[in-house]
Amino acid sequence: MEQPIAAAGLTKTFGDFTAVDGIDLTIEPGESFAMLGPNGAGKSSTMRMVSTVSPITSGSLRIFGMDPHVDGPAIRDRLGVVAQENNLDDELSVVENIILYGRYFGLSWKEARAKATELLGFAQLEDRADARVTSLSGGMKRRLAIARALVNDPDLVLLDEPTTGLDPQARHLLWQRLYELKERGVTLLLTTHYMDEAEQLADRLVVMDHGTIVAQGAPAELIAEHVTREVLEVRYPPEAEIDLESLGLRLESLTDRILIYTDDGEATMTELVNSGRTPSSSLVRRASLEDVFLALTGRRLVE
Amino acid sequence: MIAFLLPWRLVERNVIFYKRNPVVLLSAALEPFIFLFGLGVGLGKIVGDVTWAGEVLTYPEFVAPALVASSAMNGALFEMSYNFYFKLKESGTFEAILFTPLRLSHIYDGELVWAMLRGGIYSIVFVVALWVFGLLASPWAVFIPLVALLVGLAFAGLASWATTYVRHWQDFDLFFLVTQPLFLLSTTFFALDVYPEWCRPIVQATPLYHGVDLTRDLARGTVDVSAFGHLGYLLAMVAITRVLAVRRLAVLLQN
Ligand SMILES: Nc1ncnc2c1ncn2[C@@H]1O[C@H](COP(=O)(O)OP(=O)(O)OP(=O)(O)O)[C@@H](O)[C@H]1O
Ligand SMILES: [Mg+2]
Numbered sequence: 001m002e003q004p005i006a007a008a009g010l011t012k013t014f015g016d017f018t019a020v021d022g023i024d025l026t027i028e029p030g031e032s033f034a035m036l037g038p039n040g041a042g043k044s045s046t047m048r049m050v051s052t053v054s055p056i057t058s059g060s061l062r063i064f065g066m067d068p069h070v071d072g073p074a075i076r077d078r079l080g081v082v083a084q085e086n087n088l089d090d091e092l093s094v095v096e097n098i099i100l101y102g103r104y105f106g107l108s109w110k111e112a113r114a115k116a117t118e119l120l121g122f123a124q125l126e127d128r129a130d131a132r133v134t135s136l137s138g139g140m141k142r143r144l145a146i147a148r149a150l151v152n153d154p155d156l157v158l159l160d161e162p163t164t165g166l167d168p169q170a171r172h173l174l175w176q177r178l179y180e181l182k183e184r185g186v187t188l189l190l191t192t193h194y195m196d197e198a199e200q201l202a203d204r205l206v207v208m209d210h211g212t213i214v215a216q217g218a219p220a221e222l223i224a225e226h227v228t229r230e231v232l233e234v235r236y237p238p239e240a241e242i243d244l245e246s247l248g249l250r251l252e253s254l255t256d257r258i259l260i261y262t263d264d265g266e267a268t269m270t271e272l273v274n275s276g277r278t279p280s281s282s283l284v285r286r287a288s289l290e291d292v293f294l295a296l297t298g299r300r301l302v303e
Numbered sequence: 304m305i306a307f308l309l310p311w312r313l314v315e316r317n318v319i320f321y322k323r324n325p326v327v328l329l330s331a332a333l334e335p336f337i338f339l340f341g342l343g344v345g346l347g348k349i350v351g352d353v354t355w356a357g358e359v360l361t362y363p364e365f366v367a368p369a370l371v372a373s374s375a376m377n378g379a380l381f382e383m384s385y386n387f388y389f390k391l392k393e394s395g396t397f398e399a400i401l402f403t404p405l406r407l408s409h410i411y412d413g414e415l416v417w418a419m420l421r422g423g424i425y426s427i428v429f430v431v432a433l434w435v436f437g438l439l440a441s442p443w444a445v446f447i448p449l450v451a452l453l454v455g456l457a458f459a460g461l462a463s464w465a466t467t468y469v470r471h472w473q474d475f476d477l478f479f480l481v482t483q484p485l486f487l488l489s490t491t492f493f494a495l496d497v498y499p500e501w502c503r504p505i506v507q508a509t510p511l512y513h514g515v516d517l518t519r520d521l522a523r524g525t526v527d528v529s530a531f532g533h534l535g536y537l538l539a540m541v542a543i544t545r546v547l548a549v550r551r552l553a554v555l556l557q558n
Binding site: 014051053054055072073074076077079081083085086087088089090091092096100101103104105106149152 | 312315316319320389390393394395396398399400401402403404405406556557558
């Protein structure tokens, strides 16, 4: 199969504001790829260009080897898109949303109905088939949006923040569904603010900030490259004046705590205690993509 | 799939929606009858007969054909304002469809065809009723539904274009502040010679006037070359508003 996505110097401007600033991106068939970044990083703008609805400003973009400007319909025929904002058809029922979407893709009524039954099962919405879309919970709407995007058996699925706003249980259910898609060989491109989501789902990811890619690689690679294996989080009473700088540790001060990057959290903790710098509370954990982001930009992903 | 059938998928969507909400369709179908009996008969008692193209008409005879055109206008305005706005800016329906192989022009044309069909069916029902009531004098009247379709298309185009500029629901007050006088003043209820001299060219420049004058000519059998002017005006309106509306939709949805 052709490369699902190949972008070079991809740029998007709105007036004189540059939302996506010359990014290079290639995604291989069957890969699941995440774009991680804070608000306004340019994730959705990139997604919209890939989905062919937003014309690129400059650079080059090929989807399945085709030019989105020229071959939009042929590209979209192989694409499943779940946009960031809910755009289900509120005037139709749950099952009609999938059936009519199938019709837009050129399925016969019979095919569209069969597909709708199958996808309602996939989304665990069988018992809500005839409900109004407006009566669904946020998690159900998201599942329906994903089910609808699969009506044409896409080779590439774009998911813009698939789990934002969902409770942990709903998120895990969605992850399960996305994992099944991945197993079937579908190529996934998703955006997220959550590093655990990227860690769970992505083979490879890019970290975006201010329209540019600031780091890329497999989750474990990125952690190895940019931060240490473990992180020791410590808190001190606000009035305490503790000098950690002189210990030669790699630090990141947040408003409420201090992060210490170290390969052995316990050893570093012992060192603090022995030098009379015992914190009021402490925690040793594995380093995460969140730390990578913090190390790269000095800011946190989710404020 | 043959390209001209693609917009039809939007028509299907609307049929499915309205099958569940038939009340809206029924009330719109009743509208011209309500005007005919309310104004035509009621107001007719006060106004009396009207002289039009050298012929003395009862007031219902005068008003009835115009109501075909004006209800085609009202139907199109309704469909392509509130409903169009909802799908464009509230529910994201059009945005979602743009992720399918359909193009913006297919979506737009589908909505137009639907608005036109809907209005067309009403006008056939109404024209048949007028014929039964004996308010139509000429076999030319069989063409009235076609003119109604054209009026519907022209106003659907205008309304959808205007709706792309609407920022919130309140803006529709302004929208109908402009369109309601059209309904009242486009010689629907009064012949052109009732208006002061200076005002006539303004009336004649408005789109509904052309639909009203043409349907009245068809109803009375007084069709002449002016028909070409009316048809040309309405066809041009369809073509121009379509270009403008699709361009605006691209700005809103494909930015
Ligand atoms: N249609 C538009 N017109 C003008 N500016 C836009 C438009 N779309 C996006 N932007 C701007 O481009 C920047 C990137 O937006 P984008 O939606 O791509 O970010 P994002 O990474 O998806 O953020 P979020 O996590 O909040 O969804 C933002 O500053 C945004 O205000
Ligand atoms: Mg976004």
